[in-house]
Amino acid sequence: MSATRMLVLGVVKLVGEAHGYVVRRELKSWSADKWANVQPGSIYHALKTLAKDGLLEPVGVAESEEGPARTTYRITEAGERELQDLLGNALADATAAPDVLSAGVAMINLVPRKQAIVFLKNRLAGLEGQLAPTKHGITSMPEMGKPQHVSELFRLWLVHLEGQVRWTQELIERLEAGEYALKD
Numbered sequence: 692m693s694a695t696r697m698l699v700l701g702v703v704k705l706v707g708e709a710h711g712y713v714v715r716r717e718l719k720s721w722s723a724d725k726w727a728n729v730q731p732g733s734i735y736h737a738l739k740t741l742a743k744d745g746l747l748e749p750v751g752v753a754e755s756e757e758g759p760a761r762t763t764y765r766i767t768e769a770g771e772r773e774l775q776d777l778l779g780n781a782l783a784d785a786t787a788a789p790d791v792l793s794a795g796v797a798m799i800n801l802v803p804r805k806q807a808i809v810f811l812k813n814r815l816a817g818l819e820g821q822l823a824p825t826k827h828g829i830t831s832m833p834e835m836g837k838p839q840h841v842s843e844l845f846r847l848w849l850v851h852l853e854g855q856v857r858w859t860q861e862l863i864e865r866l867e868a869g870e871y872a873l874k875d
Contacts, residue, residue, distance in 0.1 A: 694727040694794035697777040699737040700746060701798040703766050704774060708750055710761035711735045721797060727790040738764060746770035778802050782810035785817025785855075796862075803875040808866050815859045818852060825849045 702714045709717075715734050723729040741747040747764040755761050766774070781787050781795025782802070799807055828845035865871070 693737075694723075694781075694788075694790040695729050695733050695737050696741065697774065697781065697791070697794045697798065698723055698727060698729060699734060699741060700766060700770055700774040700777070701794075701801060703747060703764055704771070704801060708763050708765045710753070710763045711738055712761060714738065723794075723797070726793050738762075741770065744769075746773050774798075774801065779806075779810055782807060783813040783817075785814050785821065787814075800871065800873050802873060804866055804869075804873045805875075807873060808863055811859055811863050811866070815856065815863065818856045818859060821852055822849075822856070825852055 698718055699714055702717045703709050706713060706717070711731075711734055715731055718724070718727075718729050718734065738747065742749060742764060746767055746769055748767050749762050750765050751763045753761050753763065778795055778798055778801060781791045782799065784791075787795070802810070825845055825848050829842045829849065866873070
């Protein structure tokens, strides 16, 4: 799954109608170039691909004194469905890449509160399901004839996993308490 695809669809949805520079400026203000590696070229490529796929539609072209003409897009019904699917997967999948999860969190306000909580509870269950095998890996590496230091990988993964579990639990609690303005 592409974080860029989700972010571009999400920004166009949030803004209503946008051209590449607007999407780029918005994502840059969120530092998405750092945590999702969203670069200007990937934004313009995503806009064209999303339009070709029928997820965005061009609604006008404006001349620009600063460069080439700018095509303005809006999200289509198919784009809305795609965005909701991408958001659901990003928030629910315990194995989602960090940039994809981050994009999902950045766009969580486009998901109804109850649905966001369900997605995150699914994520939490998946994360918790990884705890026991990861803990087992710490002690089983030497028993399997692997060098003892390989266990450090499992310790590292366990620390990351425990942090993700804690963060997910806390976000669920904040959402259940009514924090943040979400879609509903």
